[in-house]
Amino acid sequence: MSLPLARRMDGVTSSPVRDLLALTTRPGVISFAGGIPAPELFDVDGLRAAFDRALTDGSVLQYSPTEGNARLRELLAGRLAERGLATTVDDLLVTTGSQQGLQLLSTALLDPGAVVLVEEPVYLSALQCFQLAEARIVPVPGDGEGIDPAALDEIAARERPSLLYLVPTFSNPSGRTVSPARRRALAAVIARHGCWLVEDDPYHELRYRGEREEPLSVRPELAGRSIYLGSFSKVIAPGMRLGWLRAPRELLRRIAILKQASDLHTSTIDQAAAAEYLAAADLDAHVRRLCATYRVRRDAMLAELPGITPPGTTWTDPDGGMFVWVTLPDGKDTDLLLPEALRHDVAFVPGSAFQVGEPDRSALRLSFAAHAPETIAEGLRRLAKALSADAA
Template sequence: MRLATVASSPVRDLLALIDRPEVISFAGGLPAPELFDADGWRAAFGTALSGPSARRHLQYAPTEGDPRLRGQLADRMTARGLPTQAGDVLVTTGSQQGLTLVAAALLDPGATVVVEEPTYLAALQCFAMAGARIVTVPSDDDGVDPDALERVFARERPELVYLVPTFANPTGRTLAADRRARVAGLAERYGVWIVEDDPYGELRYRGDAIAPVAAYADRVIHLGSLSKIGAPGLRLGWVRTPAPLRASLVVAKQAADLHTSTIDQAAAAAYLAVADLDGHVRGLRVAYCERRDTMLRLLPEAMPAGTTWTDPDGGMFVWVRLPGDADTARLLPYALRQDVAFVPGAPFFAGRPDRATLRLSFSSSTPDEIAEGMRRLRAAVLSAGNGPQEGRQGAVEFGKLAASHLRQDLI
């Protein structure tokens, strides 16, 4: 059974274990629920269920998606520097499904996939489910290393390379513009498909926007989502489909679920027609920027000397590395006793993990909650320093608890 070799998501397992109101969680990459436009979405669903089209919006729909919504999404991508037509867009049940469809269309068992190290956990799960062989390539503060990537392309001849080039999960790093051009050129030269996963690209708090990798080459499959700028509960994403792959991706979508929810698509189209989504995104940027700045300001007080971390221009994550040969899985039980949570970094590595790393998400906590959470994290660090054996046992116990949760999804 292929699924028997796919590890459960430690993020989802951890979220299940810390579902207590007193816990301040830096673990999940969750949008802030208090910033959801509940009134706007309520009105949009009312519109979708009103008038002569109401019953049609409760019916089966085309696999490719609601034509009106596809056009609206194409217009948003075009405005971001990626010229797109409605016919290029395949609406999916979240961008995670888009990744699964790409794997189904392109990957036979044993096919080679290149990922940067570290990378998004659910992508590793997806490729493992497809039976792919995963090869890693190093990255630094400017994203994936193009020279190292070319060596991997020449040696491994992969089918595709997976990247989160803008405010990456888990590191928050952004692939520099000059590197985007080089990576796109390499893909063209070696005949490799790039999967550009872009759920965070509109959440920029500093600096100028950079064009998507898909703007530099035709061999790029661009994944988008309304989850981070709209509402994740809608599960609405899309794939910008290059013409040679369009038919295969549509067939994969048909086999997966026929089509994404008709009523949710209709409501999204109604929402995008009247709501000021750009204005809403500007509000998210202001709020999340303050939260990021609060976390970065307090990290020196919470972490031991010699700790390093990323300083992201946008997104939801800060990537932290403790000094020396620390193991953040051993720190986690102490943090949970202090009612604060984070994600140890090891599961984000497809190759040899750096166990001294951890991921902190700042998006779903207010500045005051972040300040209190960092105080608790400091207390956990101090406690762990005084009880390494207890911490090791705690990590083992957490691992047993996490293993009991077998859900395959991930944020």
């Protein structure tokens, strides 16, 4: 184009998951690509009743405060307190999905050239926000327990980061969870280097095995430097686009100003309906149903993987969340495998999409939440055929 465009977009890459949607929605395709909740588990009746109750007050069709529905924030504060995060209404801002929270934080906290540390592999849409802020993104290695505190200490000392971004519980994309002991070690490192922690925790309630960990943001040494993001997308409905952000109040005030410039406020009616739903429905019982179903689907995927992958393949065994991270033997390139998989009507996301440094092209992310066990088995059989064709 001959007309001028902003240079800040030059370094922003498209989301492979969003790009795959057009291909994976065609009839017959089994997609393990998106972190999509099972639509048959949406509480449609409960939500319909919540919207009906909300609409008895015509003001829910009007403009509303930027910070969000006060009743919804009060109910959220109570749920966060149950996680060990002492929270009041004034500590929270409702966002249009937690993705908006990431975008607002990137604008509020990052000048061009600022350093952001991320665990690798990392949630790809977070990368888009940091790229748009023209930050310098530096990966930190990890292992089966998540990000490595010693590596974080060494890299933070060298890079002097503005913030560290983590999904410590059922990470997207790896499915890994940081252990309690490692959380304590990470908190000490973060406090020592004086950077912000952005803790993204959308999968917190989707635990299928073991004891629930407290958020990393609970650690007292992180008080005043921790920002906690959450979402209703995984436990109620992603189409409502409701998330929230818990942050120190001075930062929250600045973020509210940014949100005013972005969209004035999140949908008034959706917030009011969510408040009605939280007040009347048994969300904990609904989450238990989700966990019971997703546990079976995770187990089905893990049971099928040994029979459809080549010798030497490894994968994560997540305690919760929606994802399994698979690493094929050396020499396999999942970017090249994807077109062959699509020819067999099955989709995944290549691991390179989630990596900042030199990508491990042998990795791929599979999401198990949206499909029944028999569909998972069929999809993995198709993937096996693509792997065989790729090897020929």
